[in-house]
Amino acid sequence: MLIYHQELSRFILMKIIKFSISVVITLALIYFLNNRLVIQGNPVPPLGKFLDPFHGFWQNAESDSIPFAPLSELTTLKDSVNVFYDKYGIPHIFAQNDHDLFMAQGFVVAQNRLWQMDFQSYAAAGRISELIGEAALDFDRLQRRKGMVSGARTSLETMLKNTQLKLFLEAYQTGVNTFISSLKYKNLPLEYKILDYEPEPWTPLKSALLLQYMNDNLTGWDRDLQNTNAYLTLGEERFKALFPQWPAGIDPVVQSPEQWSFEAAPKEKPDSLIVSNTMMKKVHPMPDPDNGSNNWAVAGWKTKSGKAILASDMHLGLNAPSLWFLMQLSSPNYNVMGFALTGNVGIVSGFNENIAWSFTDVSRDERDWYSIKFKEGSRSEYFYGDKTLPVETSYEEIKIRDSTPYTDTILTTVHGPIVYDDSFLSDGQKDYLALKWIGHTPSRVQDALIDLNRASNYNEYTEALRKWDAPSQHVAFASDQADVAIRVQGLLPNRFKGHGRFIMDGSDPAFDWGEFIPFEHYAFEHNPPRGFISSANQHSVDQKYPYEMNLHNSEFYRNRRINNQLNAFDSSSITPQDMMKLQNDAYGIKPSEILPVFLDSIDKSKNSEFMTALKEWDYFYTVPSKAPTYFEVWWRSFRNLLWDEFIDSELPMGRPSDYHTIWMLKNDFPKEFYDHQGTSQVESFKELLSMSLDSAKTKIQTWEDKKGLEATWGNYKGTSIIHLSRIPAFGTYNIQVDGQSKTINSTKPNHGPSQRLVVEMTSPPQAWVVLPGGQSGNPGNPLYENMIPLWRDGEYIKLNFMQNETSENEIFFKQTLTK
Numbered sequence: 001m002l003i004y005h006q007e008l009s010r011f012i013l014m015k016i017i018k019f020s021i022s023v024v025i026t027l028a029l030i031y032f033l034n035n036r037l038v039i040q041g042n043p044v045p046p047l048g049k050f051l052d053p054f055h056g057f058w059q060n061a062e063s064d065s066i067p068f069a070p071l072s073e074l075t076t077l078k079d080s081v082n083v084f085y086d087k088y089g090i091p092h093i094f095a096q097n098d099h100d101l102f103m104a105q106g107f108v109v110a111q112n113r114l115w116q117m118d119f120q121s122y123a124a125a126g127r128i129s130e131l132i133g134e135a136a137l138d139f140d141r142l143q144r145r146k147g148m149v150s151g152a153r154t155s156l157e158t159m160l161k162n163t164q165l166k167l168f169l170e171a172y173q174t175g176v177n178t179f180i181s182s183l184k185y186k187n188l189p190l191e192y193k194i195l196d197y198e199p200e201p202w203t204p205l206k207s208a209l210l211l212q213y214m215n216d217n218l219t220g221w222d223r224d225l226q227n228t229n230a231y232l233t234l235g236e237e238r239f240k241a242l243f244p245q246w247p248a249g250i251d252p253v254v255q256s257p258e259q260w261s262f263e264a265a266p267k268e269k270p271d272s273l274i275v276s277n278t279m280m281k282k283v284h285p286m287p288d289p290d291n292g293s294n295n296w297a298v299a300g301w302k303t304k305s306g307k308a309i310l311a312s313d314m315h316l317g318l319n320a321p322s323l324w325f326l327m328q329l330s331s332p333n334y335n336v337m338g339f340a341l342t343g344n345v346g347i348v349s350g351f352n353e354n355i356a357w358s359f360t361d362v363s364r365d366e367r368d369w370y371s372i373k374f375k376e377g378s379r380s381e382y383f384y385g386d387k388t389l390p391v392e393t394s395y396e397e398i399k400i401r402d403s404t405p406y407t408d409t410i411l412t413t414v415h416g417p418i419v420y421d422d423s424f425l426s427d428g429q430k431d432y433l434a435l436k437w438i439g440h441t442p443s444r445v446q447d448a449l450i451d452l453n454r455a456s457n458y459n460e461y462t463e464a465l466r467k468w469d470a471p472s473q474h475v476a477f478a479s480d481q482a483d484v485a486i487r488v489q490g491l492l493p494n495r496f497k498g499h500g501r502f503i504m505d506g507s508d509p510a511f512d513w514g515e516f517i518p519f520e521h522y523a524f525e526h527n528p529p530r531g532f533i534s535s536a537n538q539h540s541v542d543q544k545y546p547y548e549m550n551l552h553n554s555e556f557y558r559n560r561r562i563n564n565q566l567n568a569f570d571s572s573s574i575t576p577q578d579m580m581k582l583q584n585d586a587y588g589i590k591p592s593e594i595l596p597v598f599l600d601s602i603d604k605s606k607n608s609e610f611m612t613a614l615k616e617w618d619y620f621y622t623v624p625s626k627a628p629t630y631f632e633v634w635w636r637s638f639r640n641l642l643w644d645e646f647i648d649s650e651l652p653m654g655r656p657s658d659y660h661t662i663w664m665l666k667n668d669f670p671k672e673f674y675d676h677q678g679t680s681q682v683e684s685f686k687e688l689l690s691m692s693l694d695s696a697k698t699k700i701q702t703w704e705d706k707k708g709l710e711a712t713w714g715n716y717k718g719t720s721i722i723h724l725s726r727i728p729a730f731g732t733y734n735i736q737v738d739g740q741s742k743t744i745n746s747t748k749p750n751h752g753p754s755q756r757l758v759v760e761m762t763s764p765p766q767a768w769v770v771l772p773g774g775q776s777g778n779p780g781n782p783l784y785e786n787m788i789p790l791w792r793d794g795e796y797i798k799l800n801f802m803q804n805e806t807s808e809n810e811i812f813f814k815q816t817l818t819k
Contacts, residue, residue, distance in 0.1 A: 065089060065782045066813045068111060074103060074178050077819035083108055085813040086800055089775030089783040092328040092337075094805045101331040102168040102345050104817055106175025106202070109325055109342050113777040114179065115189035116321045117343035118199050119724055121206040124213035125149050126398065131195055133401040138424075141408050142284060144396045145419045147440050148216065152208040155443040159208065165447055168345045169204040176202035190779060191725055202343075210343040211446060215439050217316065218471035219366040220287045223552055225280045226654040228502040230646070232279055233653065241670065242656045245551065246543050248663055251560050253474050253535040254488060254523040256544040262521050264546040267514050269496035275505040278371045282427040283652045284419065288751055289553050290741050291316055293360035294583070295474065296534035296562055299527060300482025303574045308478035308761045311579040312349055312358030313753040315746045318721045320730060320785065322773030323754045324348075328802060329453070336453045337767070337801050339755055345446060346453045349757065351767060351801075354456040355479045356759040360535045362472035362488060365550040367437040368513075370415040370506030374432070382413060383507040389414060415506055416440055434506055436513065438470040438491060445469060458485060458526065465489050466519055474535035480761045485526040486533040488540040491516045495548040517547055532566045534559065536744075556659035557589045557742040576768060579758045584745045584794035586621040586738040591631050594662045595619075598634070601686055602693060610697055621740040623714025628740065632716075633699050638692035641676050648677065658742075713738075719747050721772055721788065723779070730779040737792045745794075756796065764803055768796035 066085045074081075079096040081104040086092075091108050095101035109117065122128055126143030128136035143149075160166045180199050192198060231239045293314040300306045316323060324339035329347065338350015349358045374391075375381040381388040392412040397405050411418040413434045420426065420433035444467040451464035461477050465487055468475070472490025493513035504511040523541045525533050536559035539551055565582055599615060610630050617627035635658075640647055643655040656664075664670070665685075675682045676691070683691070700711050709715045714736035723730035739745030739752070746752055752772065759767045772791045776783040790796065800810050 065776070067781070068813075068815050070813075070815055072107070072182075072815065072817050073819075074107060074175065074817050075819055076174055076178075077103060077817060080819065081817040082805055083815040083817065084802065084805075084811045085815070086810050087812045088326075088786070088797055090326045090328070090799070092800070092802045092811075093330060094802075095331045098164075098331050098333055099167060099171050101329055101334060103171035103175040105327070105329060105340070105345065106172035107179050107817065108175075108327070109340065110176040110179040110202070112775060113321055113325055113342045114176075114199060115191040116724065116777050117176075117206075117210065118202075119191070120213060121209050121343060124152070124209035124216075126396075129398055129400045129406075131197060131401060134403055137398065137400065137406060139285075140398050141396075141406075141424060142419070144398070144408060145410055145417055145424065146216070146220075146435060147417050147437065148209070148212050150417075151215075151437070151439040151441075151443075152205060152212040154440070155211065155445075156205055156208040158442040158444060159204070159446055162447055165345075165450060168450065169207060169446075172207065172345050173202050173204055189777065191727075194727065195725065207344050207446075210341060211443065212439060214341065215443070215445075215471050217287045217291055218361045218473075219438055221289050221291070221553060222286070222365060222367055222369075223654055224365075224369045224501065224503055225283050226652050228274070229279050229649075229651040230653040231274055231502060232277065233649075233651065238670070242660070244660065245549075246539075247556070247657070247660045250539045250542065250554075250556070251563060252539045252542050253486060253533075253559075254525050254541050255528065256542050260544065260546055262546060264517075264521075264548075265494055265515065267494050267496040267499070267548075268510060269499075270508060270510045273498045274502055275508065278431050278433075278503050279651055280420070280431065280433075280503075281429060281651060282425050284425050288317060290746065290748065290751055291361060292363065292537035292555065292746075293358075294534075294536045294558060294562060294744060294746070295358040295360050295476040296532055296566065296579075297356075297476050297478040297484035297486070298566065298574050298579075299484045299531045302531040302569060302571055303760075304572060305575075305760060305762065306482065306572070307480070308356075308482050308484050309574065309576055309579055310351075310356040310358060310476060310478035310484075310759045310761075311583055311757065312476070313583055313746075313756045314349070314359065315752060316754040318719070318750050318752050318754070318772055320721050320723045320732070320773050320779075321777040322771045322775075324771060326769060326771070326775060326799075330802070334454050335803075337799060338757070344449075346449050348449060349755075351759045351761075351765050352453065352456075353480070353764055355452075355461060355477060356761060356765065356767075357452055357461065357478075358476045358757065359473040360476075361537055362474060362490060362540055363537050363551055363553045363555070364472055364492065364540070365500045365552050366470065366472060366490075366492075367435060367439075368415075368500045368511075369503045370413070370434045370436060370511070371503050372413055372415075372418060372432040372434050372506045379411065384414060385507070385509050413506065415512075433503065438472075441469065441491065443469050457481065458483060461485070462487070474540065476533060476535065478759065478761055480763060480765075482761070483527050484533050485524065486535060487524040488522055492547070492549075493517075495550060497548050498550075499548060500550050501552075521547065530567065531571070534562045534566065536562055555742075556657070558744050558746060561585065561587055561589055561744055576758050576760045576766070580756075580768060580794065580796055582744060583753070583756050583758070584738065586740070586743045586745050588619045588621055588628070588740060588743050590658060590662070590742050591617070591628075591635075592619045594635070594665070595631055597666065598638075598689060601689055603686075603690060606690070606693060608697075610693075610700075620738070621713055621743055622738050623712060623736040625713050626711055628713040629700065629711045629716040630696070632740070634693055634696040637695040637699065638689060641688050641692050641695075642673055644677050645673065717747070718749050719752065720750055721785075722750055732785055732788055735788065735792050738794075753791070756791070758796070764801050767799040767801065769799055770796045 081095045084092040093104045126140035129140045295312045297310040328337040336352040338347040373383045396408045415434040416436045418434045448467035455461045468489045469491040477485040537555040538559040613627045621628045646653045646655040719735045720733040739747040741748045770791045771787045774783040774786045
């Protein structure tokens with residue numbers, strides 16, 4: 001009996017244990033399926049909701065390219081609005097009034113790109129830690145310290161003073177929020193499900209933040225810290241020789257007249273540009289230095305049709321969803337088509353019935369760094385002139401997912417916020433650097449864009465640009481009157497020579513920004529004798545221009561190729577197809593100017609397949625060719641050996657530009673730099689060239705062995721389009737596209753033409769476009785990446801610029817928005 005009771009007890013115990021285990025497993029499974037987890041640093045969404053076939057990610061697989069309801073309700077509309085979609089997903093919005101037009105724009109953009117515009121507003125505001133956790137804390141701190149949010153608020157205050165613009169922004173906001181309020185979990189864009197959060201209401205501040213985000217992308221690059229390190233290391237004479245402001249042979253945007261009709265206002269210069277011995281060990285992350293563009297416009301007398309033609313391609317990061325959203329906006333006051341920035345009112349670059357316009361970056365210095373000296377024993381007062389000023393202290397709470405919030409203390413001076421201090425970017429240093437940035441200035445860019453959208457001639461284009469302040473741009477123009485123009489546009493402080501190239505003494509008011517250059521003194525061209533205007537981020541003007549420009553990252557190759565090709569066309573011969581071909585041109589001027597020197601100087605005994613390919617190369621960066629790979633790896637190897645003093649330095653100093661390096665090599669190179677620090681001997685040019693050639697061959701062989709691929713240019717460059725969330729499955733990789741960063745078709749591994757546009761100003765205008773992606777923001781939609789093959793192969797789609805609602809040819813889907 002005892003044995004029986006023992007067995008029974010054991011049986012019951014086992015049942016209890018099994019039941020308990022099953023309960024624990026069930027509870028764990030319920031928790032796991034309904035809560036977000038972090039496994040080895042990687043977030044995992046709540047798999048129950050995510051895998052639910054009726055509400056989860058399956059709902060984001062769209063067989064219909066335009067999966068919208070044909071009838072949608074926006075209760076605050078004044079009249080109904082019709083939205084016509086073509087087969088590429090390009091919406092044509094027809095409204096009876098401007099209020100409804102921009103409300104519909106907000107609704108339609110959100111319908112297609114909600115997660116993208118929402119996520120980018122988080123990034124601009126320094127709020128990514130809220131979504132992904134502590135890994136983004138330094139990024140968020142930098143965004144806050146740079147003044148992204150405060151600058152956006154200041155700009156928004158200016159926008160809202162314009163009654164009409166306030167109406168448009170609020171209508172846009174209502175359109176976005178109407179779409180957001182219609183969403184259930186199953187309808188959320190896929191990224192929300194994966195990252196496990198929901199969209200918050202849209203506000204005009206978010207629209208201002210997105211403009212600030214673009215401003216930072218185009219003005220957020222400088223070399224002030226590196227220049228200071230190099231100047232103090234090399235001395236003034238050597239620094240000026242290696243880093244000239246005006247290298248020989250520049251080809252500027254605006255051809256200078258014999259005599260400018262004005263003089264610059266005098267600006268008092270301090271005794272020395274370098275009054276601070278601050279040498280920084282660390283440089284904060286900055287945007288890609290190749291952020292820029294090409295644009296040009298050809299006058300009617302040079303084209304086959306007699307109509308002006310404008311071409312544009314803006315070079316930015318290649319991300320998915322595509323940066324730009326193509327659309328047409330039509331109301332009694334507007335009929336405009338082109339590229340909208342998701343989250344912002346109107347069209348950024350495009351055309352209406354009378355004009356076309358586009359942008360390239362000026363690449364001039366629009367931010368400066370000031371060394372701040374605090375009163376001894378205090379961070380509450382700092383020296384300025386013959387007095388001390390109180391520091392403004394603010395506290396930024398940064399919410400962090402799965403962690404406690406972080407509070408950052410930000411000190412603000414008369415120059416701007418202190419970015420570098422002993423708690424951030426210090427690398428053990430006790431230096432305090434404040435940032436003066438054009439992004440802190442109230443901006444009227446949104447106002448300027450709205451005016452451009454409805455401008456009808458050169459005078460109205462010029463008047464619209466009076467409101468354009470930042471980022472500084474070369475704004476190209478073409479009209480139905482067959483004329484062309486370009487303006488160097490944006491607020492620029494009046495500087496003394498060398499002002500802003502180095503870290504400046506924040507206690508000396510002589511280094512403050514002066515008054516901005518008057519609008520009437522901006523450089524421009526209207527119908528120049530050569531019959532075209534063009535820009536590609538090169539110097540805006542030459543040294544005759546009366547004002548100091550302080551250009552810090554100018555281009556020297558794309559601009560010359562564009563001008564050479566446009567000059568070569570006969571009068572009355574240019575067609576839109578010629579301009580499309582030119583946009584995809586992959587000829588490299590740089591190798592054409594230095595490779596013959598290399599080949600003439602190298603030991604002939606080193607002849608090989610490598611050398612044969614280079615000797616036969618036509619300098620076009622085409623994907624099947626190995627010669628571009630051989631040249632680029634050889635050039636980089638040589639350049640790194642040549643400038644090893646800069647590259648291997650503990651202090652970041654940058655290095656001389658490729659353009660100036662090649663000019664010096666062919667003219668008067670400082671021979672001490674031929675000596676490679678890694679050897680005991682003193683090398684000559686030919687010895688360094690031989691060393692770099694051997695190194696290049698080894699690097700290429702190692703790459704081929706590791707990748708299991710031939711080192712063709714397409715494979716080696718490996719151009720890819722990466723999703724904003726960095727989710728690998730949503731990107732496109734190893735795109736076989738011609739070009740290189742310094743060719744007109746300026747492509748790099750994750751950077752290149754973010755759009756292409758060619759417009760012929762016929763009546764009505766004809767336009768051809770392409771995106772490196774598609775119109776949809778949903779990775780599960782057929783229109784998410786459908787244009788990538790066209791973009792890769794240099795092909796375009798022709799836009800249907802509808803003149804009224806009855807011209808419904810090529811319309812794939814109609815959506816009506818009702819009140």
